[in-house]
Amino acid sequence: MMKKSFIGIDSGSTMCKAVLFQDSRPVDVLISKTGWNPKVSARQNADLLLERNRLAPEDVVFAATGYGRESLDFTEHVFTEIICHAFGGMHLVPKVQGVIDIGGQDSKVIRISNGKVVDFLMNDKCAAGTGRFLSMACESLGIELANIDGFVNLEEFTPINSMCAVFAESEIIGLLSTGTDRSKIMAGVLQSIAQRIRQMIERLGFSPGAPLLMTGGLSRSKALLEAIAKAAGLEIITHAYAPYAGALGACICAQQRVAAG
Amino acid sequence: MGKNQLPKDFENFADARKEGFLKIKNLKDQGVKVVGTFCTYTPVEVIMASGAVSVGICSFSDETIPDAERVLPRNLCPLIKSSYGFALTEKCPYMYFSDLLVGETTCDGKKKMYELLGELKDMHVMQLPQTQTDEISKEMWYREVLALKARVEADFGVEITDEDIRAAIRLKNEERKLLKELYELSKACPPPISGAEQLKVLYGSQFKFDYEAKLQELREIIDKIRQDYAKGERPVPESAKRILITGCPLAGATEKVVTAIEESGGVVVGYENCIGAKTVDKLVDENEEPYKALADRYLQIGCSVMTPDHNRFELLERLIDEFKVDGVVEMTLQACHTYAVETESLRRVVQGKGIPFISVETDYSAADTAQLKNRLAAFLEMMA
Ligand code: SF4
Ligand code: SF4
Numbered sequence: 001m002m003k004k005s006f007i008g009i010d011s012g013s014t015m016c017k018a019v020l021f022q023d024s025r026p027v028d029v030l031i032s033k034t035g036w037n038p039k040v041s042a043r044q045n046a047d048l049l050l051e052r053n054r055l056a057p058e059d060v061v062f063a064a065t066g067y068g069r070e071s072l073d074f075t076e077h078v079f080t081e082i083i084c085h086a087f088g089g090m091h092l093v094p095k096v097q098g099v100i101d102i103g104g105q106d107s108k109v110i111r112i113s114n115g116k117v118v119d120f121l122m123n124d125k126c127a128a129g130t131g132r133f134l135s136m137a138c139e140s141l142g143i144e145l146a147n148i149d150g151f152v153n154l155e156e157f158t159p160i161n162s163m164c165a166v167f168a169e170s171e172i173i174g175l176l177s178t179g180t181d182r183s184k185i186m187a188g189v190l191q192s193i194a195q196r197i198r199q200m201i202e203r204l205g206f207s208p209g210a211p212l213l214m215t216g217g218l219s220r221s222k223a224l225l226e227a228i229a230k231a232a233g234l235e236i237i238t239h240a241y242a243p244y245a246g247a248l249g250a251c252i253c254a255q256q257r258v259a260a261g
Numbered sequence: 262m263g264k265n266q267l268p269k270d271f272e273n274f275a276d277a278r279k280e281g282f283l284k285i286k287n288l289k290d291q292g293v294k295v296v297g298t299f300c301t302y303t304p305v306e307v308i309m310a311s312g313a314v315s316v317g318i319c320s321f322s323d324e325t326i327p328d329a330e331r332v333l334p335r336n337l338c339p340l341i342k343s344s345y346g347f348a349l350t351e352k353c354p355y356m357y358f359s360d361l362l363v364g365e366t367t368c369d370g371k372k373k374m375y376e377l378l379g380e381l382k383d384m385h386v387m388q389l390p391q392t393q394t395d396e397i398s399k400e401m402w403y404r405e406v407l408a409l410k411a412r413v414e415a416d417f418g419v420e421i422t423d424e425d426i427r428a429a430i431r432l433k434n435e436e437r438k439l440l441k442e443l444y445e446l447s448k449a450c451p452p453p454i455s456g457a458e459q460l461k462v463l464y465g466s467q468f469k470f471d472y473e474a475k476l477q478e479l480r481e482i483i484d485k486i487r488q489d490y491a492k493g494e495r496p497v498p499e500s501a502k503r504i505l506i507t508g509c510p511l512a513g514a515t516e517k518v519v520t521a522i523e524e525s526g527g528v529v530v531g532y533e534n535c536i537g538a539k540t541v542d543k544l545v546d547e548n549e550e551p552y553k554a555l556a557d558r559y560l561q562i563g564c565s566v567m568t569p570d571h572n573r574f575e576l577l578e579r580l581i582d583e584f585k586v587d588g589v590v591e592m593t594l595q596a597c598h599t600y601a602v603e604t605e606s607l608r609r610v611v612q613g614k615g616i617p618f619i620s621v622e623t624d625y626s627a628a629d630t631a632q633l634k635n636r637l638a639a640f641l642e643m644m645a
Binding site: 079080081082083116117118119120122124125253 | 642
């Protein structure tokens with residue numbers, strides 16, 4: 001009998017996300033810290049999903065994506081984050097023309113047309129415009145990542161000029177020492193990330209009309225979404241399940257592969 | 262025979278560079294002159310006609326880059342740094358045994374590096390025009406070809422006769438025909454060989470100095486591949502996505518790009534690179550005045566150092582059609598400005614044909630192997 005349940009694991013550089021997918025929809029989700037051993041966190045998440053949904057491992061098809069995907073030993077299917085975020089994103093919001101994912105180690109923008117990925121750009125060479133850049137800034141400023149929205153007013157920002165995360169850190173420390181307001185610096189950091197993402201968006205050539213979906217953990221920040229939307233001049237939306245888009249996409253890709261034989 | 266014979270033949274070419282070390286030493290001992298070349302624009306027939314041996318000494322390993330960086334800036338193309346580094350450290354036997362090096366005024370980095378290289382070795386720099394269609398450029402390049410002839414004759418104390426140069430042109434054309442026949446085998450769906458194997462032959466053939474034997478070996482390997490395919494051997498699955506590679510010279514350290522593609526469900530069917538179709542696609546006209554024919558043929562090679570670079574796009578589009586390519590992967594080397602800028606025009610040409618395109622930038626280190634794999638795997642999934 002063909003299995004109808006899928007568990008997708010998105011083993012990211014900071015967080016490990018897991019989704020249980022049944023009857024072509026996500027029915028349960030889970031997120032935990034990846035920790036130093038991606039194998040362990042992935043296994044634990046998968047086991048927990050099985051347990052609380054009363055499933056046995058043999059009832060389920062396992063699929064993986066994210067940085068740790070190659071190290072997992074219980075997943076039959078492995079896909080890159082690009083394809084997973086795209087399919088996960090399309091499942092959540094079918095009308096999207098693109099997906100933006102700002103991960104811990106990289107950032108990517110994916111262009112979608114007629115239900116297919118047609119192009120993508122990925123920045124994994126430098127920390128600028130990635131989650132790492134943002135967490136560095138939060139640390140220097142003593143702001144919780146989850147609290148940035150309450151902290152900033154996008155209109156009032158001090159520009160951060162350094163593109164490199166290491167230099168940006170010195171720049172932030174310099175600004176703090178001259179008494180610059182923390183919220184202005186934080187707003188400047190968001191603007192700087194938004195500019196990096198805007199460059200990628202413009203290279204891919206989107207047209208106004210359909211929205212872009214922001215996935216990943218940072219999609220929770222309204223301020224970041226707004227900064228990107230303003231910079232790019234496009235509608236950027238998110239979804240309650242957006243942080244799970246990668247894991248969800250892994251389920252969908254696996255389902256397609258199983259169906260194709 | 263049969264199955265287990267084939268890989269051996271590829272290894273024969275894969276080992277050619279290393280095995281050539283000894284051969285080149287023997288040739289030197291016999292008094293044969295050696296000329297090191299860096300670029301596809303060098304009309305090697307002139308060198309062959311003088312009785313000397315020409316060998317490509319562009320370097321593709323990061324081994325000597327730290328040494329080179331004592332002199333050259335860090336933010337420079339690894340091919341240039343590594344080539345200079347091998348001269349500096351005397352670690353490349355080909356460089357070491359060369360009596361003369363020939364370079365061209367191609368990109369800025371290379372031509373300035375040649376000034377420094379000239380302090381270490383005898384160096385001849387040909388002034389390469391940057392446009393390909395105007396009469397002044399053609400005339401200039403013709404004169405440069407004649408100047409190379411004069412330099413080689415003077416340095417080696419020989420005279421190149423009309424018959425010498427014609428014979429060299431014929432021989433080189435024979436090699437081109439065979440190499441082309443070989444890579445065109447990959448027009449078949451599925452191709453009879455992997456991209457890694459194709460590259461081994463294309464790259465290795467540069468380091469076989471006995472021409473007659475080389476032509477014979479190429480003939481044999483082609484026939485062997487044909488036979489096996491006819492017998493029904495299909496080493497590459499039909500489902501593999503057919504990839505064309507383009508961009509900066511690719512060999513050695515940057516073969517990681519080919520590996521990443523072929524480990525992710527793709528197969529490289531062609532190379533629009535310097536080690537690939539660019540050098541062999543067109544023959545030198547054997548009926549024309551030899552030096553004129555050489556100048557005309559070589560100047561028309563497509564490369565991003567030319568402006569505009571129509572010939573690169575023309576060849577690329579032709580290969581896309583002929584090899585039924587599913588996607589194009591461009592590899593640029595870090596700090597190669599001409600290729601990096603040209604990427605935008607290339608993207609428009611390729612995507613304009615409705616073909617997926619990706620450009621990846623890399624260097625000679627292994628540091629980005631996982632990132633490359635990630636990107637290229639995503640590119641292949643996108644086409645699935
Ligand atoms: S890429 Fe251009 S400059 Fe470099 S070796 Fe090839 S033809 Fe010469
Ligand atoms: S790869 Fe680019 S920068 Fe390097 S030598 Fe060739 S043309 Fe010059």
